[in-house]
Amino acid sequence: MRPVGSKYLLEEPLGRGATGTVWRARQNQTAGAEAAVAGQPGEMVAIKVLKEELAHDADVVMRFLRERSVLLRLTHPNIVRTRDLVVEGDLLALVMDLVDGPDLHRYLRENGPFTPVAASLLTAQIADALAASHADGIVHRDLKPANVLLKDDDGRMHPMLTDFGIARLADSPGLTRTHEFVGTPAYVAPESAEGRPQTSAVDIYGAGILLYELVTGRPPFAGATALEVLHQHLSAEPRRPTTVPEPLWTVIERCLRKRPEERPSAENLARALRVVAAGVGVHSSPAEAEAALGVGALLAPDPQPATVPGTGQGAAPVPGDADPTQVLPSNAGGYDPNAATSVLPSTGAGPAGPGLHADPTQVLPTGSGPAGNSADPTRAMPPVPPGPPQSDGPHPWQNQMAAARDRNEQTQYLDPGEDPLRRRPTRRPGQQPPQQPQQHQGYGQQPYGGQYGQQQYAPQPPAPQPQQYAQPQQQPRRQRSQPRYQQPQAPQPQPYTPPPAPEPAAPRREPRPPRQRSANPMHIPGLGCLKGCLFMILILVIGSWLVWEFTPLKDWVANGKSFWDAAWDWITSVKNWISDVASKK
Numbered sequence: 001m002r003p004v005g006s007k008y009l010l011e012e013p014l015g016r017g018a019t020g021t022v023w024r025a026r027q028n029q030t031a032g033a034e035a036a037v038a039g040q041p042g043e044m045v046a047i048k049v050l051k052e053e054l055a056h057d058a059d060v061v062m063r064f065l066r067e068r069s070v071l072l073r074l075t076h077p078n079i080v081r082t083r084d085l086v087v088e089g090d091l092l093a094l095v096m097d098l099v100d101g102p103d104l105h106r107y108l109r110e111n112g113p114f115t116p117v118a119a120s121l122l123t124a125q126i127a128d129a130l131a132a133s134h135a136d137g138i139v140h141r142d143l144k145p146a147n148v149l150l151k152d153d154d155g156r157m158h159p160m161l162t163d164f165g166i167a168r169l170a171d172s173p174g175l176t177r178t179h180e181f182v183g184t185p186a187y188v189a190p191e192s193a194e195g196r197p198q199t200s201a202v203d204i205y206g207a208g209i210l211l212y213e214l215v216t217g218r219p220p221f222a223g224a225t226a227l228e229v230l231h232q233h234l235s236a237e238p239r240r241p242t243t244v245p246e247p248l249w250t251v252i253e254r255c256l257r258k259r260p261e262e263r264p265s266a267e268n269l270a271r272a273l274r275v276v277a278a279g280v281g282v283h284s285s286p287a288e289a290e291a292a293l294g295v296g297a298l299l300a301p302d303p304q305p306a307t308v309p310g311t312g313q314g315a316a317p318v319p320g321d322a323d324p325t326q327v328l329p330s331n332a333g334g335y336d337p338n339a340a341t342s343v344l345p346s347t348g349a350g351p352a353g354p355g356l357h358a359d360p361t362q363v364l365p366t367g368s369g370p371a372g373n374s375a376d377p378t379r380a381m382p383p384v385p386p387g388p389p390q391s392d393g394p395h396p397w398q399n400q401m402a403a404a405r406d407r408n409e410q411t412q413y414l415d416p417g418e419d420p421l422r423r424r425p426t427r428r429p430g431q432q433p434p435q436q437p438q439q440h441q442g443y444g445q446q447p448y449g450g451q452y453g454q455q456q457y458a459p460q461p462p463a464p465q466p467q468q469y470a471q472p473q474q475q476p477r478r479q480r481s482q483p484r485y486q487q488p489q490a491p492q493p494q495p496y497t498p499p500p501a502p503e504p505a506a507p508r509r510e511p512r513p514p515r516q517r518s519a520n521p522m523h524i525p526g527l528g529c530l531k532g533c534l535f536m537i538l539i540l541v542i543g544s545w546l547v548w549e550f551t552p553l554k555d556w557v558a559n560g561k562s563f564w565d566a567a568w569d570w571i572t573s574v575k576n577w578i579s580d581v582a583s584k585k
């Protein structure tokens with residue numbers, strides 16, 4: 001076991017994201033007064049050990065310490081609580097409550113999309129968490145299914161938002177690197193992608209994408225590269241899938257507005273989603289269905305959205321400004337919508353454009369000690385001369401996309417041998433061996449999503465009608481006052497699935513059997529069928545001519561003899577000739 005500070009022992013890696021590795025850990029000693037939760041010896045916790053490059057960055061360390069109070073005070077039933085922050089040598093770690101359950105990305109992958117009612121009620125709880133954090137001035141900035149953990153709460157599924165503050169730590173506002181965005185390309189709001197000022201509305205955009213993905217199984221904007229996806233966030237309008245009922249689409253569409261000020265506040269979003277959930281279920285009353293259809297009126301924007309400090313100063317390049325011939329770092333293999341958070345630019349120094357301070361090595365040191373240069377976050381950065389970007393270096397947008405590509409790694413379920421801390425995992429007794437992802441089971445078979453609150457869920461009909469998301473019968477109606485998921489059977493927490501083994505090489509092709517010769521009697525090898533037929537006709541004509549010319553047939557026909565008479569005459573002549581020959585001897 002590896003100690004983290006004097007109070008925690010790392011036991012088993014749970015997974016790895018772009019910003020660090022999360023471990024199951026044990027509390028060794030009660031934490032001191034600096035921790036939000038003192039904890040008891042033996043208590044299990046989750047610890048996110050930040051990546052070395054972040055821990056080596058003096059700016060990040062400073063922010064880590066500065067934001068300690070912000071992170072530690074954030075408590076809500078739908079937010080994973082940060083209990084403690086540990087700074088020890090070059091190790092930075094966040095101690096969190098351990099959540100026993102899969103994350104939403106994994107759950108979705110294994111079980112398929114949610115019904116509209118289940119998706120609405122689940123997202124409403126996430127919106128509750130956002131409302132609480134926005135009220136406290138904290139913007140998540142990286143909302144996506146992988147950052148929602150599903151706690152098993154006595155057989156009920158309880159969503160909990162995690163990674164709060166990670167974007168704040170990983171971002172580098174002190175360097176005003178406005179050409180970077182913090183987030184994951186599939187979920188990033190247009191203003192973040194463009195480097196414009198960000199507010200709590202970026203989380204509402206992320207919630208809209210997440211909601212769309214919950215009901216359809218995939219985010220609305222896809223592309224072969226991260227840049228294509230970002231372009232779509234900026235310019236494409238999302239299309240309503242036929243399975244999404246109208247009231248739910250109204251909510252999604254409003255969350256995905258390109259203009260942040262047109263998106264609803266988190267509080268209004270939560271309220272609206274509960275109205276939608278009540279109105280599109282099979283047991284909805286006409287009044288509830290009517291209220292759901294009028295949900296647009298509930299989606300008022302936040303009059304005072306929380307702002308993200310340090311974002312949006314300076315002129316930020318937008319994809320439209322970029323020279324398409326030069327900005328596209330190829331993303332071989334296509335863009336993965338569930339890629340990891342993109343947090344830092346590539347380290348290649350390049351022109352940052354007017355008003356930008358670019359010194360990437362101070363943001364992402366290479367280990368050769370540049371962190372020391374940035375020990376004072378308040379230092380004046382060397383000014384970048386104004387003017388257009390120089391042509392010999394990468395375009396800022398290119399840097400950004402390279403960063404996205406470099407970090408385009410999904411959460412990995414760790415092979416202990418590969419883990420940076422090189423620990424063998426010690427699995428808990430009773431844990432099942434890693435499994436391959438299940439096949440999609442269809443809506444009716446989702447262990448969690450099958451029942452949510454009072455609503456029953458069903459396969460979605462092709463043509464959506466608000467009141468027809470009907471689950472056949474079976475399960476009794478539950479009280480609306482318990483809007484929580486309920487599992488038919490309490491599921492065992494599953495160990496995370498390792499990446500699938502590489503596919504075996506395709507078997508060698510059998511050599512083709514020799515082609516069969518044609519059974520056509522007219523077929524003459526080397527000649528086609530038609531040619532063979534013509535050839536045979538020619539032979540018959542020549543044969544007939546020879547018979548006509550060189551046999552007595554012509555005379556027989558001329559004399560009007562029948563065939564038998566002629567044959568008999570011919571036989572008689574032959575007999576006479578033989579007799580003559582014999583008598584001469």
Ligand SMILES: Nc1ncnc2c1ncn2[C@@H]1O[C@H](COP(=O)(O)OP(=O)(O)OP(=O)(O)O)[C@@H](O)[C@H]1O
Binds near residue numbers: 016022080
């Ligand atoms: N508090 C927690 N309790 C239990 N498991 C957790 C906890 N926090 C994170 N995990 C698990 O650890 C894994 C890695 O988490 P992490 O947040 O680093 O990944 P991510 O969000 O996919 O990556 P990124 O940093 O790119 O957003 C995830 O599979 C997640 O389910």
